Amino acid sequence: MLSPYHPLQLALGLTIWITWFALMYGALGIACEVAPPPIEQGSFTWINVALLLTTLAITGLLFYWAHQCWRAAHVVNKPKDPSRTFIANLGASINLVGAIATLSLGLMVLLLPPCL
Amino acid sequence: MNETIRKDPAALHDDFMKVWGNPHGWRALTIVNHTTIGIRFMITGGVFFLIGGLLAMLMRTQLALPQQEIIGAELYNQLFTMHGTIMMFLFVVPMLEGLALYLIPKMIGARDLLFPRLSAFGYWCYLFGSIILLSSLLLGIAPNAGWFAYTPLSNAVYSPGPNIDFWLLGITFVEISAVSAGVELVVSILRSRSPGMSLLQMPLFCWYILIMAFMIVFGFPPLILGSILLELERAAGMPFFDIARGGDPILWQHLFWLFGHPEVYIIFLPAAGIVSTLLPVFAGRPIVAYRWVVLAVISTGFLSFGLWVHHMFAIGIPKLAQAFFSVASMLIAIPTGIQFFAWLATLWTGRPVYHIPMLWLTGFLVIFVAGGLTGVMLAVVPFNWQVHDTHFVVAHLHYVIVGGVLFPLIAGLYYWLPHFSGNMPSDKLARWGFWLTFIGFNTTFLVMHLTGLLGMPRRNYTYDANLGWDLPNSISSMGGFIFAMGIAMILLDILLHFRMGRQAGSNPWHADTLEWATSTPPQPYNFISLPDNPTRHPMWRKPDLQTSIAEGCHTLSEIDHGRRETWGSDPITGKIREIIHLPGNSWLPFFTALVLAVLCISLLLRTYDLALAAVGISSILLLRWSWINGAHPGAAPDATVVPGYPPLHSRTFDSPGLWGMIVTLLADGALFLSLLFGWFFLMIIAPHWRAPEVPPLPWLPLLITGGVLTGAAIWYKRLLQRLREGEGRRLQSQLWGIALIGFVHCFQLIGIWTNSTLTITQTAHDAVITVILMYLLFHSTLAAIMTVLQARRVAYGYVGKTVPYEVAVVEPWWLYTTSVFWLGVAAILLLPMAWGGN
Incomplete structure (x- = not known):
């Protein structure tokens, strides 16, 4: 994992989110073009399951990073330089926002069929 | 590196003006200083605002009563297209960029932006591009396909005249200006903060502008590409958006809204930055939850790139995809809410005083909340379908843009007016201006929600008398004219204050940020000496900072070398790393932009020989531009610095130029x-x-x-x-x-x-x-x-x-x-x- 004090922590979590989002949207379009499941199958289709798994994986990763950043700022070797603490704290929050955003969007796959 | 020797401020000023002074007459076209460029951007943007407002008044006159024929359908199409285009591309973005270009170096304790010639070039591109675009209105061939120029309406079959070419080429030209300002602002904020100003100590306004500038860098290129592709389709017959030949008009919508939605936040964030700067000053305390606000700003910047499809809910995409974008559209309300609560808590725990800027901020809080709430309504897909392309959307858009951007902008204008001119505005005229604008705006657009819910489509030049739209339209038109009177009152106040306003003195609002440590109005060099800033509130900590800076008590006050210099600092900690030497006044930005304007016109006229010549000449000018750098006699041939100071940036490997290149490559x-x-x-x-x-x-x-x-x-x-x-x-x-x-x-x-x-x-x-x-x-x-x-x-x-x-x-x-x-x-x-x- 990138150091919790690295300035890229201010962008990493949400960059992962937007990349995942764009890929998920693109993958949905391709999947519906290549192998659309029957509408009657509802939301329990291979597409929804695949999207849900990626959602959970990315959410878990971002929660883990958020936790690591928070620990670095508050528990482990609390740095004397306030700039480093600031970045670790903010990085934790941004990873957390990324995780929440991923989960909020991804859970939609439980509700709707993919290609309707 | 701190100095404590006091020098004669007048003598220092004279010495600095020999190096930093602005020329007059024709040579004023060579000025690259950020203060002048920022003011030029704002004045030009203000003029376009008035022109755009005038077009709106013409439309409201036409719609005031049913079945009117004051303006025909074709002219009406041109009017609403040009109103949207002018307001979005020629007024709001350049105006806010101008404010940022003016303020950022002063707020971070620098003498100028790091690429001054780029700022000047950006301004001339903006001016020439805008003039080209506006000339179409005078010629009666203005763009007429709406401000988002959807294909196939905008292709060569359905819009065969030059109208759309003006839009595509003019807007692309203006966008060069926006992207160059974006690059300039990112690098300047990260690399030229005053000693000790770490990210943690950076004024909130700089955070907002930093995120806005990054958003420009990533948000504008999709539209630049879309415009190039559509122009290639129109001029060369390349079928990117033509279904029969394997293209797809929906691609245009994606490219446009990939730009268009972030654009809303590109203009909202600086305005929110103004709010976060002014509220603490008038509440007499630091903002509550600084870190939360920074988090909200960064989150807004990212989330805004995940919403673009909510403008396309009606085109027939899968419901699951609609649900993704619907949720994302609701999510973005959360960081905006965080900022609102931080502002309210700052007011709640402070001792607010209601000077004129605070009136506008209060108006902003009221109107923008309403606009935000209708935004959440529009994020709900079935409701979105119901009101799609109705006046409800127009009302929502204006609540967001006027409430969320114009009101804070005018608050900022009143707040920094004494900084621009050294004089205070009239309290009475300013209050009249506010109330007329506030009442006029709400009369126009609150009622317009109802007009939309009653089913009136946008962009119709007239309507029948028996549809129930007569009264709301009449009220909206009356409101529009009251709104215009409010704007006229503000304009009058600003014009009069130059002659009749009382002297402001230094720091008239008892503000905390460093821009008030310059003289008012500021000198081209901003600061004679550059102070350490290990605090977010330098002017509250050291109220005499203006004097000690002018007396040369801080660092980098030597000028006998004849170079324009400012500190280059670490992007995170703000520790000093090098001395950045800056280029002086130059004709190159003006002439390069002028030749590019010729290129733009020749493409419009489809005289490709002339276009080729313009490309050649502009290339030569750009090569000449890059020639005057580093150890060139016109830049910094002598690298001698005061003992104890770091080296000149051109003698290192990690220069602002490298940062500028990397940010440009991101775009x-x-x-x-x-x-x-x-x-x-x-x-x-x-x-x-x-x-x-x-x-x-x-x-x-x-x-x-x-x-x-x-x-x-x-x-x-x-x-x-x-x-x-x-x-x-x-x-x-x-x-x-x-x-x-x-x-x-x-x-x-x-x-x-x-x-x-x-x-x-x-x-x-x-x-x-x-x-x-x-x-x-x-x-x-x-x-x-x-x-x-x-x-x-x-x-x-x-x-x-x-x-x-x-x-x-x-x-x-x-x-x-x-x-x-x-x-x-x-x-x-x-x-x-x-x-x-x-």
Whole structure:
């Protein structure tokens, strides 16, 4: 994992989110073009399951990073330089926002069929 | 590095003005100083605001009563298109950029922005592009397809005249200005803060502008690409958006809204930055939850890139995809809510005083909440379908933009007016201005929600009398004229205050940020000496800062070397790393923009010989621009600095130029990714996508020329590595060698292209490949030319072991060019094989 004090922590979590989002949207379009499941199958289709798994994986990763950043700022070797603490704290929050955003969007796959 | 010796402020001022002073008369066109450029942006933007407002008044006159024929359908189409275009592209963005260009160096304790000639160039591009666009209105051939120029309405079949060409070329020209300001602001905020101003201590306004500038860097390229593609379709018949030939008009919508939605936040964030700057001042306390606000700003910046499809809910995308964008649209309300609560808590726990700027902030809080709530309503897909393309959407848009941007902007205008002019506005006129605007605005647009719910479509030039829309339209029109009276009152107040306003004195609002440590109005150099700033509230901590700065009590107050200098600092900690020397006044930005304006006009007139000549001349001017750098006699031939000071940036490897190059490549990368997105989109979605049986480009020559390019890039990287190690022998000959290989690659690429079977007007497939090839060729050619330039500069002694920074600046270009080449080749050759196209 990138150091919790690295300035890229201010962008990493949400960059992962937007990349995942764009890929998920693109993958949905391709999947519906290549192998659309029957509408009657509802939301329990291979597409929804695949999207849900990626959602959970990315959410878990971002929660883990958020936790690591928070620990670095508050528990482990609390740095004397306030700039480093600031970045670790903010990085934790941004990873957390990324995780929440991923989960909020991804859970939609439980509700709707993919290609309707 | 701190000095404590007091000097004679008047003598220091005279010495500084010899180096930093602005010329008068015709030579004023050469000014590159950020204060002047910022003010020019704002004044020009203000003029366009009045023109855009005038068009709105004409439309409201037309709609005031049913079945009126004051304005015909065609003129009405031009009016609403130009109103939206002017307000979004020629007023709001440039105005806020101008404010940022004016304020940022002063807030971070710098003397100027880091690329002053780029700022000036951006302004001239903006001015000339705007004039070209507006001239179409006077000629009666203004754009008429709406401010988002949807295809197929905007293609050559349905809009055969030059109207849309004015939009495409004018807007692209203006966007050069926006992107250049974005690059300028990112690098300046990160690399030129005053000593000790870490990210943690940075004023909130700078955070907002930093995120806005990054958003411009990533958000504008999709529209630039879209405009280029549509113009190529119109002028050269390349069918990117034509269904019959394998294109898709929905691609335009994606490219437009990939820009268009972030654009809303690009203009909202600086306005919110004004709120976060002013509220604490008038509440008499620091803002509550600084870190939460920073988190909210960064989150808004990112989330805003995940909403674009909510403008396209009515086009028939899968419901699951709609749900993704619906949730994302609701999510973005959360960071905005965080900021609101921080503002309210600041007011709650402070002792607010209701000076004029606070009136506007209160108006903002009320109106923007309403606009935000209708935004959440529009994020709900079924409701969105119901009110799609009705006046409800128009009302929502104006609540967000006028409430969320114009009100804070006017608050900021009143707040910084004493800074611009040294005088205070009239309290009475200002209050009249506020109340007329507030009442007029709400009368116009609150009622317009109802008009929309009653089913009135937007962009209809008239309506029947028996539809129930008469009264709400009449009320909206009356409100519009009250709104206009409010704006006129503000304008009058501003004009009068220059002559009749009382003197403001220094820091009239008892503000906390560093811009109030300059004189009012400020001098071109901002600060005689540059103080340490280990606090967010320098003016509250040290109220006498203005005096001690003017007396040269802080650092970098030497000027006998004749260079324009400011500190270069670490982007995180704000520790000083180098002295950045800045270029002085120059004709180059003006003339380069002028020649580009000729290029724009020649493309409009389709006189391609003239266009080619303009490209040649502008290239020569740009090469001349980059020639006056580093150890050139016009830049910094003498690298002597005061003992104890760090070196000049041109004598290091980590210059602002390198940062500028990297940020520029981020914008470039966003454009390339948009192009690849277009390629994938058409391949997967376009109903009549056609790929030839045999790939139009041979794979083996492509791999060989890619190998040649990669070899050149690796050689360049190794050369730079050796230079970093202090090994500068045979630098010039190696640069010539790399450039030669670069040109060999270019000729190979041209050969592959000319021998290909591409038929660019027959299929979107071949048209997109052609654009990718043009993109790759442009980058490779520029890499080779820049390397030739470096080799020549080594011969003159402007680049070398002791002045190495330019070699480091060019390296990312080579790496980027190589990367996009392989990505492009993979997209053209490999992906269609995987998809089963070729």
